[in-house]
Amino acid sequence: MxxxxxxxxxxxxxxxxxxxxxxxxxxxxxxxxxxxxxxxxxxxxxxxxxxxxxxxxxxxxxxxxxxxxxxxxxxxxxSPVAFERCFIEWVACLCPSLAGQHVAIDGKTVRGNASNGRNALHLVSAWCSGNGLSLGQIATAGKSNEITAIPQLLKALDLTGATVTIDAMGTQHAIAQAIIDAGADYVLMVKDNQPTLAESLRDWFESVQSGGLDRPYWEHTTHDKGHGRIETRVCRVSDDVQWLSEMGQHWAGIQRIAMIERTRQIGECISVEHAWYISSRPVKAIEMSRLVRAHWGIENQLHWVLDVFWGEDAHQTRxxxxxxxxxxxxxxxxxxxxxxxxxxxxxxxxxxxxxxxxxxxxxxxxxxxxx
Known part of the structure; x- marks a missing residue:
């Protein structure tokens, strides 16, 4: 080391x-x-x-x-920029190659930094799920500014051969292109900040499941039980992506579309949620399910740990x-x-x-x- x-x-x-x-x-x-x-x-x-x-x-x-x-x-x-550059270079020595690794990118607000009506510091971090290491960070003015901060963080890291996952905030054409240009793949969540794409994916999967559209897809189901809760996740993935470009949805390197259906039962209460994704990585359902679940490790193993064991939110450095x-x-x-x-x-x-x-x-x- x-x-x-x-x-x-x-x-x-x-x-x-x-x-x-x-x-x-x-x-x-x-x-x-x-x-x-x-x-x-x-x-x-x-x-x-x-x-x-x-x-x-x-x-x-x-x-x-x-x-x-x-x-x-x-x-x-x-200089925070110089300090973060040293940090990134040090981690790069510990983990010289991210090829084959999963890298999650997500933002976190340092709440103790807020004062006198000023917004708290907001940081966008990169985290490697394979070794549990924080790879680097960059500051933004707020969550809405993550769109401009994420490309800067991507540029600072050597992501060759990695798969990058980002929540819906990062589902932008420029970010997808930046990941492809870095020699990496992406898995991006789709929500209503991309309304046309979100509606198109929703309609496509509904049509396939109802039988109105005959298209092949892979499916993988997992079951979890604990803490009085039963959760079933069904991941469906298709390589039928040509129709997106025909609709004017041009996403760099896109290879897959996916939907994850989560059914949660607590006692007699049952709730169902759906999430949609686009990916440049040619994966089937089992790997897509793994990547999506691994993404939330950045919340549990980085952000939560920093707050609970390192007292980050409680630190009132203004x-x-x-x-x-x-x-x-x-x-x-x-x-x-x-x-x-x-x-x-x-x-x-x-x-x-x-x-x-x-x-x-x-x-x-x-x-x-x-x-």
């Missing part, structure tokens, strides 16, 4: 050259503190001062640990740049913790990986690649 501090060696210090507290020491303290469960500036300072002897094994710390205002000013002054840089630090430490968890065959929870990093310096050094 490449040294995490080497990955950020090119970051420019936003302060003047004569500084009592070098940038690498501030970054190293913040990274280690967050890995060990710290969630705010004040606790970061306390953690650093109690761990100063250990920290000095790796960097000089001639003037000790700075106050919380120094941490706040440095993280506010650091400055946008500082909040964005801290979000990168949290994702870095989540990646480190997840890799350690995988080395332990997932026998230890992410929460306890952080506890071990806090309690045992040998474990901490192993996680950071310092051992």
């Amino acid at each position: 490449p040294s995490i501090m080497d990955a950020f060696a090119e970051l420019r210090d936003p302060r003047c050259r004569q500084c009592r507290y070098p940038l690498d020491e501030i970054l190293f303290t913040a990274l280690c503190a967050v890995l060990c469960g710290v969630e705010d500036w004040e606790t970061m300072v306390l953690w650093g001062r109690t761990q100063l002897a250990w920290l000095r094994k790796h960097l000089p710390y001639e003037n000790g640990i700075p106050c919380e205002d120094t941490f706040r000013r440095v993280f506010s002054g650091l 400055d946008k740049a500082a909040a964005r840089n801290l979000a990168s630090v949290r994702k870095i430490t989540l990646n480190l913790a997840r890799m350690e968890q995988q080395r332990r065959s997932k026998k230890v929870s992410l929460k306890n990986i952080r506890n071990l990093a806090a309690w045992d310096t040998d474990v901490r050094e192993s996680i950071l690649g310092l051992a």
